[in-house]
Amino acid sequence: MIREHYDVIVVGGGPAGTMAAREAAQNGVSVLLLEKDRDLGIPVRCAEGVGCKSLHQFIEPDPRWIAHTLRHVKLVAPNGQEAKIHTEEVGYILNRRLFDQELGRKAAQAGATLLTQAYVFGLKKRDSQVTGVKVKLSDREIDIDSRLVIGADGVESRVGRWAGMRTWFAPKDFETCYQVLLGGLDLDSDYVTCYFGQQVAPGGYAWVFPKGPDIANVGIGLNAALTNGLSAKQWLDRFVEKQFPQAAVLACVAGGVPCAKPFKQIHGPGFLLAGDAAAHSNPLTGGGIINAMSAGKLAGEIAGECQRTGDWSEKALAGYTHRWEERFGDEQRRYYRLKEAVSRLTDQVFNQAADILNRLPDDKRTLQSVIRTTLAHHPKLLLDIARSFL
């Protein structure tokens, strides 16, 4: 039975929304989470890769929703030369359908009410104060009141815009993506592989994230300002035709990732934004699962504090922007500048970097050394990056 009023309404049942709902509910807040789709976690718009250590902060990894474990990274330069990189951290390829549902289950266990097939189509407002949501259920449209709305509605977010914020992205700050699940492969499934180059993915990269020895998420992310008039699907078709001509396409998905500078403000009167809705994904890699979970957890903590103090004012909610900025702001801006610099690299630089890396002993080839060696051998690039940091 849905009530007419909750302390907190969370819009969106992805990692940001479920973490926010769980954390708020654990802090004694009454929470309603609304998800427009029939199931949490479906459709999967994600290559499903996360670092094991990062995930551990939020949830105990469980083989039920881990499809595969990886230990190495392989970078492929435009001329086809491969550079194998050692990483400190083990990586997981999740089964996001099950993972997102598990996060939802944990939110429900903590006391949150979850409702799917619940499409939020507007906000209730008193002047500029957000006071609830307008939601379309399978059989009716209703208004529900709240003290706080958490917009965790992903890359296509409208909560921020409805609340009066400017939340859209310039094409250069948006990666347009297409991904297929390929079967019938013959892979070294210990490796995540990323392909670079103007002929592969201008301003981005193509990825192969194995889910087993013969199956992988194979996708492409392109800077939306550099697509040369082709869609991400056309770029990916070309890539798959060349690399995996015999593979079977088992599923496909189109999507986008914000690769933008952090918003100056992610709160307002009666609302907070978290995850892709607030451009929280890593601007360099496009990875957003962990960032969304971090933001969601923080949003839930803030809701708990408001509940304890009885203060739900905009001033109290400003703690969310401040704390997010303190913890992640500088790091996100650094990744953004690095993305800007990397998007200017020519194929020749990528080829040279692979060459230099391959001359290093195995144990010296780490992600840090990729950056260090590329920069050390390209003073001009170093200058570009230095400029972008000033």
Ligand SMILES: Cc1cc2nc3c(=O)[nH]c(=O)nc-3n(C[C@H](O)[C@H](O)[C@H](O)COP(=O)(O)OP(=O)(O)OC[C@H]3O[C@@H](n4cnc5c(N)ncnc54)[C@H](O)[C@@H]3O)c2cc1C
């Ligand atoms: C092709 C692709 C590959 C990616 N690969 C990776 C990867 O390997 N690793 C990684 O870390 N990140 C990856 N990402 C990014 C990652 O998927 C996102 O950053 C992450 O899912 C963001 O979580 P979120 O909770 O903010 O949003 P989402 O996971 O997008 O969740 C938002 C939810 O809100 C719901 N919603 C939207 N509007 C409404 C509404 N009006 N009413 C009710 N519900 C609504 C949606 O249905 C959705 O369930 C990838 C993205 C793409 C597109």
